[in-house]
Amino acid sequence: MTTADVLMLALGAVAVGAAAAVVTTRQIVRAGLWLVVALGSLAGLYLVLSAELVAWVQVLIYVGAVVVLLLFAVMLTRAPIGVSEDLDRSRWPGLLIGGGAGLGLAALLIDAYQWSTVDLADGAGAEEVGAAIFRSWVLPFEVLSVLLLAALVGAIVISRPDVSARVGR
Amino acid sequence: MNGFTIATPAQVLAIDVRLPDLDYAAMAPMLVLFGAACLGVLVDAFAPRQSRHTIQFALSFIALTVALLAVIREARVGSRELTADVALAIDGPTLFLQGTLAVLGIVALLLVGERALEKGGPFVSQAAIPVGSEADRRQAREEGATEVFPLTLFALSGMMLFVAANDLLTMFVALEVFSLPLYLLCALARRRRLVSQEAALKYFLLGAFASAFFIFGMALLYGFAGTVSFGGIHDAALLATTSPLLLFTGLAMVAVGLLFKIAAVPFHVWTPDVYQGAPTSVTAFMAACTKVAAFGGLLRVLYVAFDRARWDIEPVIGTIAILTMLVGAILAVTQTDIKRLLAYSSIANAGYLLVGALAFSKEGLSSAMFYLAAYGFTVIAAFAVITLVRDDDGEATHLSRWAGLGREAPLVAGVFTFLMLAFAGIPLTSGFTSKFAVFGAALGVGEAWPVALVIVGVVTSMILAFPYLRVVVMMWLSEPAEQSPTVAIPGAFTSAALMVGVLATLLLGVFPSPVLDLADRAAEFIR
Numbered sequence: 001m002t003t004a005d006v007l008m009l010a011l012g013a014v015a016v017g018a019a020a021a022v023v024t025t026r027q028i029v030r031a032g033l034w035l036v037v038a039l040g041s042l043a044g045l046y047l048v049l050s051a052e053l054v055a056w057v058q059v060l061i062y063v064g065a066v067v068v069l070l071l072f073a074v075m076l077t078r079a080p081i082g083v084s085e086d087l088d089r090s091r092w093p094g095l096l097i098g099g100g101a102g103l104g105l106a107a108l109l110i111d112a113y114q115w116s117t118v119d120l121a122d123g124a125g126a127e128e129v130g131a132a133i134f135r136s137w138v139l140p141f142e143v144l145s146v147l148l149l150a151a152l153v154g155a156i157v158i159s160r161p162d163v164s165a166r167v168g169r
Numbered sequence: 170m171n172g173f174t175i176a177t178p179a180q181v182l183a184i185d186v187r188l189p190d191l192d193y194a195a196m197a198p199m200l201v202l203f204g205a206a207c208l209g210v211l212v213d214a215f216a217p218r219q220s221r222h223t224i225q226f227a228l229s230f231i232a233l234t235v236a237l238l239a240v241i242r243e244a245r246v247g248s249r250e251l252t253a254d255v256a257l258a259i260d261g262p263t264l265f266l267q268g269t270l271a272v273l274g275i276v277a278l279l280l281v282g283e284r285a286l287e288k289g290g291p292f293v294s295q296a297a298i299p300v301g302s303e304a305d306r307r308q309a310r311e312e313g314a315t316e317v318f319p320l321t322l323f324a325l326s327g328m329m330l331f332v333a334a335n336d337l338l339t340m341f342v343a344l345e346v347f348s349l350p351l352y353l354l355c356a357l358a359r360r361r362r363l364v365s366q367e368a369a370l371k372y373f374l375l376g377a378f379a380s381a382f383f384i385f386g387m388a389l390l391y392g393f394a395g396t397v398s399f400g401g402i403h404d405a406a407l408l409a410t411t412s413p414l415l416l417f418t419g420l421a422m423v424a425v426g427l428l429f430k431i432a433a434v435p436f437h438v439w440t441p442d443v444y445q446g447a448p449t450s451v452t453a454f455m456a457a458c459t460k461v462a463a464f465g466g467l468l469r470v471l472y473v474a475f476d477r478a479r480w481d482i483e484p485v486i487g488t489i490a491i492l493t494m495l496v497g498a499i500l501a502v503t504q505t506d507i508k509r510l511l512a513y514s515s516i517a518n519a520g521y522l523l524v525g526a527l528a529f530s531k532e533g534l535s536s537a538m539f540y541l542a543a544y545g546f547t548v549i550a551a552f553a554v555i556t557l558v559r560d561d562d563g564e565a566t567h568l569s570r571w572a573g574l575g576r577e578a579p580l581v582a583g584v585f586t587f588l589m590l591a592f593a594g595i596p597l598t599s600g601f602t603s604k605f606a607v608f609g610a611a612l613g614v615g616e617a618w619p620v621a622l623v624i625v626g627v628v629t630s631m632i633l634a635f636p637y638l639r640v641v642v643m644m645w646l647s648e649p650a651e652q653s654p655t656v657a658i659p660g661a662f663t664s665a666a667l668m669v670g671v672l673a674t675l676l677l678g679v680f681p682s683p684v685l686d687l688a689d690r691a692a693e694f695i696r
Contacts, residue, residue, distance in 0.1 A: 136255075140256060140339045143342050143346060146346060147327075147346045149323075150323040153210055154349060
């Protein structure tokens with residue numbers, strides 16, 4: 001057991017435990033905060049795998065943006081923040097689907113890799129990722145900006161204030 | 170802590186970031202459409218309100234024509250290559266399907282740009298206004314959004330990229346580029362706002378779900394092959410040091426994402442609701458172009474990346490094809506709304522296309538491509554007719570309202586009869602030639618699965634003929650209802666679209682050989 005192994009196991013346990021807490025807690029804000037822990041420990045896993053850029057992107061986007069968005073949605077709407085009975089559903093369908101997907105995936109990955117080991121090549125730093133994006137993946141990367149533009153136009157079509165009505169008044 | 174050292178300028182220069190070879194001529198169709206769509210966004214921001222519609226329509230029309238010319242030029246040069254560091258494959262199927270997309274896109278654009286049928290066009294300007302509110306009543310009287318043109322162009326450019334994509338990552342990006350504008354366009358119908366919003370939301374949620382499946386499958390395939398390019402997956406399937414379970418699970422999940430887009434059973438539940446709720450011109454666009462793009466992608470995945478796993482996937486996708494044909498045909502019989510009827514017919518047609526795809530031969534590929542082109546023209550023309558039959562509440566899509574239409578408007582009813590016969594696969598229409606080509610290709614393989622598929626295909630074609638002929642009988646032989654809808658006089662755009670669709674349906678039925686030959690010559694993927 002190297003230090004990396006111990007760290008992997010510990011962070012993995014934290015991630016799984018926090019993820020379980022996300023879906024079992026009855027308070028929606030606590031679920032959001034547990035999500036921070038789960039996603040954060042996932043970022044830690046990436047760091048142990050020496051993929052530091054991916055780790056920071058994980059922190060920035062998931063912990064930073066997604067969770068904050070989630071908490072904002074709770075705060076800005078009039079959704080009840082405390083325990084609310086009418087939001088509870090029976091648990092077994094979720095348990096069945098979540099458990100089934102988790103176990104199935106675990107079985108799949110165990111079957112695929114068994115005990116094969118992979119060297120931690122330092123090939124996932126910012127430098128390599130950047131080179132890959134601008135060398136092999138330059139076309140999809142540029143097209144993504146088009147996708148963002150389309151999404152922007154869409155957001156305007158959905159939600160712009162009624163310009164003509166204001167002019168007319 | 171190697172991750173935290175800051176590179177000195179000399180080191181930065183030492184990193185050799187070379188762009189891959191980009192064949193701009195081969196990418197021109199997509200680049201033109203991307204550029205025109207971006208220009209369209211600017212036009213919407215700066216052009217005066219009253220001239221926006223004209224400018225946008227002209228811009229989109231010119232862009233599509235230029236894209237078509239670029240495709241034709243590339244096809245004449247006869248280029249067969251991988252470009253942009255194997256992210257794009259420019260080969261026969263790519264060029265044939267891109268050309269098909271450009272032509273069908275132009276025809277669909279004519280319907281999208283039509284404003285003679287309804288004051289302000291078939292779209293509203295804001296999608297998310299609550300139905301029944303004061304603002305909603307006001308926007309029903311106002312001019313519609315002109316953003317539909319850039320959105321259509323974005324979707325079309327994504328589709329062109331999708332049929333050319335040679336790895337899963339590029340394919341996923343293209344999938345999102347063409348899906349996102351479609352979700353939005355669905356929500357913009359001027360009449361029946363609630364159904365339209367419901368359609369968009371359903372399509373969006375289920376589409377996001379399907380995308381998630383696709384990307385998860387992509388991760389598993391990367392785990393299997395160590396690459397996401399189709400050629401790499403093909404090679405890895407040959408060597409296969411790891412368990413093939415990962416390959417099959419990955420393929421299954423990627424297939425879920427693609428089968429959702431082509432509306433195969435059991436991933437079809439969105440189709441009737443979305444086809445019914447979306448503005449009819451957008452439905453026509455989706456039924457023709459999305460089908461071409463999604464099938465082009467599916468064909469490439471099956472033929473290029475997974476041809477070695479053919480024996481394993483044939484039973485699974487074969488079962489899906491049988492279910493698709495049966496469910497589409499049987500549920501089409503029970504429909505009372507013409508748009509839902511065409512939606513179920515579109516599902517059944519996805520099944521017939523899968524029959525061609527599962528032949529896994531050159532003939533199978535070329536017949537499927539021919540089918541896509543032929544079906545696209547017919548379906549656009551059929552939806553163009555639907556935009557014409559109207560009453561005070563907009564389009565009268567309930568079948569009972571179509572009773573006796575033959576007396577009221579013999580020409581329109583005659584055209585629609587011809588299109589229904591084409592769907593039913595009567596000889597001298599493109600529906601017959603394309604079904605004949607697909608079934609012939611499957612029989613030519615001479616194995617158990619393709620033959621079984623053809624038998625189901627023929628049986629379901631007969632079932633499916635019933636709802637089509639019922640519409641025909643209703644139009645010509647039934648007594649008109651008390652308040653029968655009027656048939657609007659089509660504007661120039663709709664007339665043109667209708668004419669192109671009907672002529673193509675007729676010509677591809679009577680003289681199919683030039684296009685069949687073209688598809689045949691094009692039917693070879695490169696790896």
